[in-house]
Amino acid sequence: MRARGRFAPGDIRSHVPPPLSAPFATATPVEHERILQLATGPAADPPDGVAFLDGTQRWIVERWIGIQPVVRAHVAAAVLRRVGGALSEADSDFEEFRVVPRHRVPADWLAELGKQEMAVLDAGGDDRAHPLLDLRQAALRVEGRRAALERKLAARYLAARGGEWLVVDGSIDDLTATTSAGAALLGLVKSHDTQYLDGADLEAALTLPEGHRTSVFARESGERGRVFTWYLRLWPWDDHDLLHGLVRVERPPEDDAVATASEVSRWLLAERAPLAAPDERWDRLLYPIRRVETYLGAQAGGWW
Amino acid sequence: MIRLDDRRPIGRVVATETLPAGPHQFHFWTATETPLGIGAIVRVDAASGRVVYAVVVDGRAYSDLPTPLHDVVAAEGDPAGATGPTRRAEIRLWTAAVLRHEPEEPVQPVPIAEVHLATEGDVEVALRMDGYARAEPSRAIPVGAYRAGGLRAPVSLDADFLLGPESAHLNISGVSGLATKTSAVLFFLASIFQRFPRTKGSVAAVCFNVKGPDLCFLDRPAELRAEDRELYQLLGVEAKPFEGVRYHAPFKADGVNLNTLRSHPDLVGDVQPLVWGLREVLDFHEVLLNRDDIDAKADAFLDFLADRVVEKDFRDEWGNAHRVRSFTELERLFRAIFDGLEAQGRGDIWRTHHIATIRKVRNRLLNISTRCKGLVTDDGSVSDLPFGSFADRSIHVIDVAGMDQLGQDLVFTRVVSKLREYLERRELGVDHVVVFVDELNKYAPGDGPDTYVRKMLLDISERGRYLGLVLFAAQQFRSQVHRRVVGNAGTAVFGRMDMDELATPGYHVLSPATRIKLATLPKGELMVRHPHFTQPVFVRFPRPAVLTGPEGIAQFPPASDVPFDDAVVRQLAALDRRVAPARIKDLISGRREEDVRRALLATKRVRPEDVTGFFTSSLGPAVQRERVERPAGPKPLKHVEDPYAP
Numbered sequence: 001m002r003a004r005g006r007f008a009p010g011d012i013r014s015h016v017p018p019p020l021s022a023p024f025a026t027a028t029p030v031e032h033e034r035i036l037q038l039a040t041g042p043a044a045d046p047p048d049g050v051a052f053l054d055g056t057q058r059w060i061v062e063r064w065i066g067i068q069p070v071v072r073a074h075v076a077a078a079v080l081r082r083v084g085g086a087l088s089e090a091d092s093d094f095e096e097f098r099v100v101p102r103h104r105v106p107a108d109w110l111a112e113l114g115k116q117e118m119a120v121l122d123a124g125g126d127d128r129a130h131p132l133l134d135l136r137q138a139a140l141r142v143e144g145r146r147a148a149l150e151r152k153l154a155a156r157y158l159a160a161r162g163g164e165w166l167v168v169d170g171s172i173d174d175l176t177a178t179t180s181a182g183a184a185l186l187g188l189v190k191s192h193d194t195q196y197l198d199g200a201d202l203e204a205a206l207t208l209p210e211g212h213r214t215s216v217f218a219r220e221s222g223e224r225g226r227v228f229t230w231y232l233r234l235w236p237w238d239d240h241d242l243l244h245g246l247v248r249v250e251r252p253p254e255d256d257a258v259a260t261a262s263e264v265s266r267w268l269l270a271e272r273a274p275l276a277a278p279d280e281r282w283d284r285l286l287y288p289i290r291r292v293e294t295y296l297g298a299q300a301g302g303w304w
Numbered sequence: 305m306i307r308l309d310d311r312r313p314i315g316r317v318v319a320t321e322t323l324p325a326g327p328h329q330f331h332f333w334t335a336t337e338t339p340l341g342i343g344a345i346v347r348v349d350a351a352s353g354r355v356v357y358a359v360v361v362d363g364r365a366y367s368d369l370p371t372p373l374h375d376v377v378a379a380e381g382d383p384a385g386a387t388g389p390t391r392r393a394e395i396r397l398w399t400a401a402v403l404r405h406e407p408e409e410p411v412q413p414v415p416i417a418e419v420h421l422a423t424e425g426d427v428e429v430a431l432r433m434d435g436y437a438r439a440e441p442s443r444a445i446p447v448g449a450y451r452a453g454g455l456r457a458p459v460s461l462d463a464d465f466l467l468g469p470e471s472a473h474l475n476i477s478g479v480s481g482l483a484t485k486t487s488a489v490l491f492f493l494a495s496i497f498q499r500f501p502r503t504k505g506s507v508a509a510v511c512f513n514v515k516g517p518d519l520c521f522l523d524r525p526a527e528l529r530a531e532d533r534e535l536y537q538l539l540g541v542e543a544k545p546f547e548g549v550r551y552h553a554p555f556k557a558d559g560v561n562l563n564t565l566r567s568h569p570d571l572v573g574d575v576q577p578l579v580w581g582l583r584e585v586l587d588f589h590e591v592l593l594n595r596d597d598i599d600a601k602a603d604a605f606l607d608f609l610a611d612r613v614v615e616k617d618f619r620d621e622w623g624n625a626h627r628v629r630s631f632t633e634l635e636r637l638f639r640a641i642f643d644g645l646e647a648q649g650r651g652d653i654w655r656t657h658h659i660a661t662i663r664k665v666r667n668r669l670l671n672i673s674t675r676c677k678g679l680v681t682d683d684g685s686v687s688d689l690p691f692g693s694f695a696d697r698s699i700h701v702i703d704v705a706g707m708d709q710l711g712q713d714l715v716f717t718r719v720v721s722k723l724r725e726y727l728e729r730r731e732l733g734v735d736h737v738v739v740f741v742d743e744l745n746k747y748a749p750g751d752g753p754d755t756y757v758r759k760m761l762l763d764i765s766e767r768g769r770y771l772g773l774v775l776f777a778a779q780q781f782r783s784q785v786h787r788r789v790v791g792n793a794g795t796a797v798f799g800r801m802d803m804d805e806l807a808t809p810g811y812h813v814l815s816p817a818t819r820i821k822l823a824t825l826p827k828g829e830l831m832v833r834h835p836h837f838t839q840p841v842f843v844r845f846p847r848p849a850v851l852t853g854p855e856g857i858a859q860f861p862p863a864s865d866v867p868f869d870d871a872v873v874r875q876l877a878a879l880d881r882r883v884a885p886a887r888i889k890d891l892i893s894g895r896r897e898e899d900v901r902r903a904l905l906a907t908k909r910v911r912p913e914d915v916t917g918f919f920t921s922s923l924g925p926a927v928q929r930e931r932v933e934r935p936a937g938p939k940p941l942k943h944v945e946d947p948y949a950p
Contacts, residue, residue: 046389085391273378273388278370288390294368 008241020193027196030228031216031258035201038262040213040232046267047165051081051090053154054169054292057146058303059139062098065109067129071099071138072118074303075146076296077153079166080288087291090161091153092299095145099123099138121145151178158183169289172227172250179252186264187227187250190284192243196229206242208233213249213265216258228257232265234272235283245283313418314338314453315398317348327402330358330414334396336365339453342817343831343842345422345430346400350415354407357422357430358400358414359839361815367392399815401839403430427457432836436462441501446539447492447797447832448843458539459843461795463500465835467507467736471794472769475744476830477782478799484827485778485799486518489740490848492776495541496738497697505735505772506696510689510723512716512741513703517565521856522699523549523574525849532846543849548698551575552689554679554707554715559901560871563678563706565853568860573878577905578702579687580680582630584718585672586610590756591710591717601661602668608657609665613637620644621654631673631680638666676711685902687909689719691726694733709746713757716747720760720773727771736772739764744777745784758786765792783808796833798840800825814840868897872904879908880915891920899923 029035055077062072076094080087097119102110104127113120123138150168155178157166165184168175172187179185196219197205205214214231228251235245249264251257268286276285315334319325330348334340340360348356369375369392379385405411406429427450428434437444437460444460464470474492476485493509500507513519525545528536536543553564553575561567562575589606609628612618618626618637622644626637641654641662652659673680689700702719704712720739726732741747748761764775765788777793779785783805790796801822805811811819818840822831828847831840851859866874869892873885892900903922912918 050389082390085387085389087390087393267389270389273385274369274390274392275374275378277374277377282374287388287392291390291393294393 008244022194024198025194025196025219027217027219027229028226029215030218031230031261034215035197035204035217036215037204037208037212038215040211040262040265040269042211042266043269043272044263044266046270048083049081049161049164050167050288051079051157051161051164052087052167052169052286052288052292053077053079053150053157054289054296055146055150055153056293056296056300057142058300059099059142061135065100065105067131068101068105069131069134069138070113071123071135071142073097073099073138073142073145074300075142075149076300077146077149078292078296078299079153079157080292080295081161081164082288087288089295091157092296093149093153094299095119095149097121097145099141101125101129101134101137103127104129147174151175154185155179158185167286167289169285169292172252176227176252181252182254183252185252188268188284188286188289189229189248189250190281192246192248205231206246208246210234210236210245211269213261216261218253226253227251228253230261230265232268234269240283247284311420313420314340315346315419317414317416317419318397319413319416325414325416327405327411327413329361329399329401330356331397331399332419334398334419336394336396338396339421340396340398341452342821344452345403345427345450345841347420347422347426347430348414348417349420350417352415354405354412354415356405356414357403357426359403359430359841360398361401361839362399362817364397364399365394366397367394401815403838404432421453421455422457424455424457427455427459431459431841432838433460433462435836436460436464441503442499443501443504445492445499446495446541448830448845449535449538450841451844456535456538459832459841461832461834462836463496463504465794467496467500467504467738467774468769468772470769471835473765473775473777473793474795474797475782475785475790475793476776476778476797476799477801477805478778478780478825479802480780482800482825482827484830486742487828487848487852488797488799488830488845489776489778490519490522490850491541491845493699493738493740494544494546494848495539497546498541500736506733507736507738508694508696508732508734509699509738509740510719511699511701512712512719512739513701513705514712514742515705517705517853517857517862518742519701520551520564520566520703520853521571521851521860522546522701524851524856524859526847526851526855528847528849535844535846536849539846543846545850546699548695549574550690550698550700551703552578552700553703554578554676554711556706556865557677558865558868558871559678559681559897560868560875560904561865562875564703565705565857565862566703566860567862569863569874569878571860571878572863572875575703576908577687578679578689578715579685579905580718581686582628582634582680583614584686584688585676585680585714586614586669588714588718588721588756589669591713601658602665605657605661605665608655609634622647631670635666635670638662638670675708676714679707679711679715681898681901685898685905687905689722690733691722692731692733694737696734698734713747713755716741717757717760720764724764724768724771724773727773734772736774738774738776740776740778742778744779744789745781748777748786748789750784750786758789761789762786765789781805783810794835798822798825798831798833799829800827868900869893872900875904876907876915876919879911883916887916888919891923895923895926 057075059071059073062070074096078092079090081090099121102122121141123141125134125137151174154175158179168187171189172185208231210233212233216228216230218226219229229248231248233246237244271286274287276282276287276290279285279290315332317325317330317332323331342360344360346358443463445463445466446458446460448459450457450459476488478485511519523545528543551566551574553562555577556563564575566575614628620640624640628634628637645654704715723737748758764773782790803823806819806823829844831842833840869889872892873888876883876888903919906922907919
């Protein structure tokens with residue numbers, strides 16, 4: 001059963017892979033001087049009360065004012081908390097808004113848009129119009145709002161249930177600034193566009209056997225400066241893509257992040273079941289995260 | 305678990321392009337923990353005010369697991385590892401068949417709205433019972449309780465559609481021993497007797513007990529469980545044994561011991577002997593004769609006998625006067641014909657009938673009194689059902705369980721024919737008669753020869769409702785009963801069914817889940833189809849408040865057969881405990897058995913205050929034996945000297 005592999009042996013390709021915005025970044029060792037491959041031990045039951053956070057974003061071009069796009073967007077985020085194996089909503093929120101390049105939209109149109117009960121955000125951009133660039137700017141704005149919504153929910157949840165784990169789909173870069181120190185926050189990164197390691201360290205990370213993790217290392221992050229992270233192989237990759245079943249776990253830079261790395265890895269291994277299929281990313285996507293996505297999709301109605 | 309005391313919805317209608325909601329069927333989902341099940345009645349309230357009532361006919365559950373292989377992969381091939389820390393999202397998706405729309409017009413697809421469990425009032429409206437249960441007088445005949453999610457609501461049939469004239473007849477199917485067919489019918493009869501409005505007329509029942517002691521103790525109370533008593537209370541039916549039960553059974557071959565398991569000394573007095581003579585049999589000769597026997601010539605001769613000879617003064621060509629009232633007298637006639645023809649050498653024809661035909665008819669008819677001995681007597685005495693004086697709310701149980709098939713056919717045919725005849729003349733004594741017959745597939749099979757019994761059952765099922773003659777029939781395999789007989793039953797009831805039977809085409813209108821439920825129905829639960837119910841409904845009925853056959857046998861063990869004089873004493877003593885056995889034995893000592901039987905029959909029929917006196921007078925004075933001196937014999941012949949004399 002194949003997952004969506006990037007460079008699985010034998011796959012015939014025709015297109016040039018898309019460009020990577022930030023292929024390299026720096027890292028510093030935390031747990032060991034060199035990156036080692038460490039057996040996590042057998043999968044173990046995760047603690048009860050783990051919650052999972054994810055967000056979604058959708059946008060459409062609602063109309064054109066001249067050559068200026070009016071983008072209408074829906075962003076949402078939800079936290080599903082697991083008790084006794086059952087997931088139920090702990091928190092959720094959504095926003096709908098419009099994004100326009102304000103400085104290029106005539107005032108009467110802005111006034112007209114402002115009369116409607118929906119926020120109008122500025123897409124920014126240059127004075128010189130370029131429809132495709134304008135759309136990209138609008139999309140980035142939407143993405144920013146989604147990230148902000150996720151931050152809001154994460155902060156709200158951790159404030160309410162600070163002692164319980166919150167697993168976030170993706171990096172915790174944006175979250176560490178708004179969460180308190182010592183938060184049981186965990187990010188699960190499925191894409192590996194940016195490589196923080198190189199040489200033997202990188203090879204050790206990307207060739208991890210199933211059920212192994214790397215040493216914990218620190219990577220440069222946003223306002224909090226650093227994020228502790230390690231690679232974990234959820235599924236064997238021998239016959240697949242090099243990145244098959246490989247995730248990168250992120251924790252706030254606390255001491256216990258290193259101490260609990262293997263324990264956290266063991267219960268992440270337990271999360272392989274149920275499988276997140278039929279999602280093509282089933283080898284790296286946790287089933288509860290997929291459930292959050294499904295939940296948000298169901299809530300979004302026509303936006304999905 | 306969703307609590308039922310709050311009025312929160314239990315589900316929501318879902319409709320997709322591939323799974324749309326129609327006017328007659330729709331789908332809805334519920335929480336995984338739900339009191340809902342197959343057969344539950346639900347209510348959909350649309351914002352527009354439209355209300356839809358429906359019954360759940362199918363249910364499915366599935367998770368978001370795309371293929372079984374994904375589970376194998378997640379568990380890495382180890383079934384013990386198949387469960388992860390998160391339970392998969394599951395759905396309970398139900399299919400419901402619409403019972404009723406309000407308003408009825410225009411007929412529209414079921415709206416996408418909340419689904420509620422039906423309340424007691426909803427059940428009444430959903431099954432259209434409001435039309436007849438709330439009528440004045442109420443025409444509701446309770447048949448059981450609808451049960452779902454802790455709710456119990458009475459389910460009733462419309463008397464006009466159960467006993468006529470709108471439609472009539474009830475057919476019940478199910479495997480023997482598990483479907484509780486007989487119990488169900490007994491409860492229905494109790495319900496009819498108590499709830500059938502008197503303004504609609506009088507009603508009685510005739511039940512054929514075709515096996516064991518099933519119907520032999522309908523007047524004896526049974527111990528009921530608390531659950532049954534609650535059901536009786538809910539249904540508004542009093543838990544009590546039947547009143548006015550009359551039992552009828554033929555004699556055994558000895559002509560004096562009754563052929564019934566209700567022969568305990570305390571009970572046998574209620575059993576009326578069923579005894580018929582030549583006339584009663586001859587009218588239904590078609591039942592008794594093989595199909596091969598009934599050619600045109602034999603038929604013509606039988607008609608001749610029935611029209612010109614039996615119970616008429618008849619004089620043959622040889623000067624003999626006949627009045628044929630019994631098989632003995634019939635045999636005398638036949639002997640006179642054969643002797644006359646032989647003596648006169650006139651050939652083989654008597655009054656256009658060939659002697660071979662006459663011999664064949666003679667053999668068949670006289671053989672009947674042998675084959676049905678105990679039912680058919682040779683002495684002309686008759687003890688029959690009280691046609692013409694049937695009492696309202698009475699039950700006549702005819703015990704034919706001990707008879708062979710031929711005798712059962714004869715009894716069934718004649719009794720039902722007489723009922724029809726009296727009902728046509730409005731002289732039966734009641735306006736409606738329910739005839740209960742078990743093993744219908746034996747009497748009205750879907751295939752096989754077209755027997756007289758089957759023709760009669762077809763006639764009843766098609767025309768009986770106009771007369772008030774209502775057939776309650778039971779069988780194990782509905783598919784093996786003639787289609788027109790079951791098809792004309794307005795109400796169809798099903799108990800536990802056999803899977804093979806459910807695989808026959810007649811059941812394909814039911815959903816697979818409904819068929820599975822039918823195959824696993826517990827005792828006391830039934831599926832009911834009725835003209836007012838647009839979908840079948842499952843109900844639970846209480847056990848009848850009478851002893852079952854085995855219970856009755858345990859409490860009232862059948863008496864063993866006794867000698868002739870003891871049997872007579874026992875039957876008279878059952879009528880009147882003051883009867884002195886010694887005196888009765890003295891009375892009948894030396895009397896012809898047929899005379900004693902005739903007197904006994906008359907006494908049981910009349911049930912006089914002074915049993916001994918009536919019996920004595922019925923017996924008549926004893927004919928003193930006259931001593932006849934042996935004649936002296938012929939005088940010796942005159943001696944002749946003849947050396948060659950013998």
